Amino acid sequence: METFEHYLDKYAELAIRVGLNVQKDQTVVIMTPISCADFVRKLTKKAYDAGAKDVVIDWDDDEVKALRLKHAPESTLREYPMWRANGLEEMAKNGAAFLQIYAPNSDLLKDVDPERVAISSKTAATAREGFLNYMRNNKVSWLMVSYPTAEWSAKVFPNLGEAERIHKLWEQIFKLTRVDKEDPVAAWNQHIKTLTDKQNMLNSKKYKQLHFKAEGTDLYIELAPKHQWVAAGSETESGTFFIPNIPTEEVFTMPAKTGTNGTVRSTLPLSYQGSLIDRFTLTFENGKVIEATAEVGQEVLNKMLDMDEGARYLGEVALVPFDSPISNSGLIYYNTLFDENASCHIALGNSYPFTIEGGTAMSAEELAQNGFNKSLIHVDFMIGSADMEIDGLSDDGSREPLFRKGNWV
Template sequence: METFEHYLDKYAELAIRVGLNVQKDQTVVIMTPIACADFVRKLTKKAYDAGAKDVVIDWDDDEVKALRMKHAPESTLREYPMWRANGMEEMAKEGAAFLQIYAPNSDLLKDVDQERVAISSKTTATAREGFLKYLRSNQVNWLMVSYPTAEWSAKVFPELNEQERIIKLWEQIFKLTRVDKTDPVAAWNEHIALLTAKQDMLNAKRFKQLHFKGAGTDLYIELAAKHLWVAAGSKSKAGTFFIPNIPTEEVFTMPARSGTNGTVRSTLPLSYQGSLIDGFTLTFENGRVIEATAEVGQEVLNKMLDMDEGARYLGEVALVPDDSPISNSGLIYYNTLFDENASCHIALGNSYPFTIEGGTTMSAEELAANGYNKSLIHVDFMIGSADMEIDGLYEDGTHEPLFRKGNWV
């Protein structure tokens, strides 16, 4: 029987060799909470084994973040150490690879004044905008993976003690990332091929719109005229193939900025900036959210939508069948990296330039003319369910069923 350390080693290997695909003499930047230090050390060793010339660690700490939000002068929350933002951008410019360990604590800032959280979030996003352009346009290879922390595991398995719930969450991660397979790389190659087939099918259709119909949802999303469906992997500017999210079950593309109309209801909780938003409904008119209500986290939702003008428009639409490994686990992960791969989802905020033809080489004006939405945020939230129906609409108005009862037709 394989040991935990064996699977952890395979997980690190998958992240470095397949997801991030570190190249010889490449700098690797790992952005991580300090709670993941043991895993960071393992990733660092794997990166050097893969030929990295240097591994730079950008540490963060949830408790320190919470203390700052609660006690620092408000003027401090309007400042960001530009040496950090400039350093990240400089490393991206020089072709570094970036790995983020995402282990959210959805209760971290629930008792903090949301105005203070919004000020800090906007300050940080504005300062890091130049750096994030490199990731959002796939100019560099990048990856997001998760690591079970005490706080995250408590949300997923509240009935277990800390040791038991962390072990249980690790078991789920190993399964859902295919690390438990005899040959994870072969399993991923097969999975990528299946997703790519869906991507190619959708690109051949050239739908004008998608119509989503489900409980609380009746939504029409116009697709950008030059939209490209994308799945699983991408290529960096240097030609390196990488998988930005592990796990991934989606195919996604760019909506036309002003082309979304109707109402949509979330089907899973959203962990956002240390707080939870749940049971929320958005109404769109000509692309813009004109009404938003939430059963939990109304103030957080309002602050998110008011981040900037683009925050009320869509930047992504993604299709994920209900019959997928993460959905079939029957768990809510309170972690968008996992929950978005259990359900069809859409994202408020910034679009990805690589999801339209020639987008990565377009000017800002050209992107805008082709339906691109610019924003400081990109927030995915889940709208799929076992009763979701999706139709593709052609230019002539004819319909074609894509999803019935939550799954591909």
């Protein structure tokens, strides 16, 4: 029987060699909470083994962040250390690879004024926009993985003791990232092929619209005229293949900014900036959210939608079958990296230029002309369910079934 350390080693290897695909003499930047220090050391060793010339650690601490948001003068929440943003952008410019360890605590900021959180989030997003554009345009390889913390595991397994719930969450991560397979790399290659087949099928269809229908949802999403479906992996400008999210089960593309109409209901909780938004409904008219109600986190939802002009428009639509490994685990992860891969989802905010033909070479004006939505945020939320039906609508008005009962037809 394989040991925990053996699987952890394979997880780190998968992240560095397959997800990030570190190249010889490349700098690797790891952005991480300090609670993940042991895993960071293992990732660092793997990166050097893969040929990295340097590994830079960008440490963060959730508790310190919460203390600042609670107690610092509001004026300081409107300031961001530009040396930090400029440093990240400089490393991206020089071809670094970026790995983020995402270990959310959805209750961290539940007692903090949402207005203060919104001010801080907007300040950080504005300061880091130059750096983030390198990732949004696939100019660099980047990856997001997760690591079980006491706080996160308590949300997933609230009735277990700390040691047991962390152990069970690790078991799920190893399973859902295919690390528990005898040959995880071969398993990922097959998985990528399966997703790529769906991507190619959708690209051959050239649908004009998608129609989503389920309990509480009746939504039409017009696709950008030059949209292209993307799955699993991407390539950097220099030709390095990487997988931005581990795990991943989605095939996704760009909606036309002003082409969404109807109502959609969330089907899983959304952990956003240390707060929870749950059981919410959005109504769209000509692409824009004109009404938003939430049973949990209404004020947080309002602040998110008011982040900037683009926050009320969609930047992504993604298809994920209900019969998928993460959904079939029967768990809610309170972690978008996992929950979005259990369910069809859409994202409010910024579009990805690589989801339209030639998008990464377009000017801002050209992107806008092709349906691109610009925003400081990109927030995925889950809308898929066991009763979800999706049709693809062509230019001539003809309709084809894509999903029935939550799954591909």
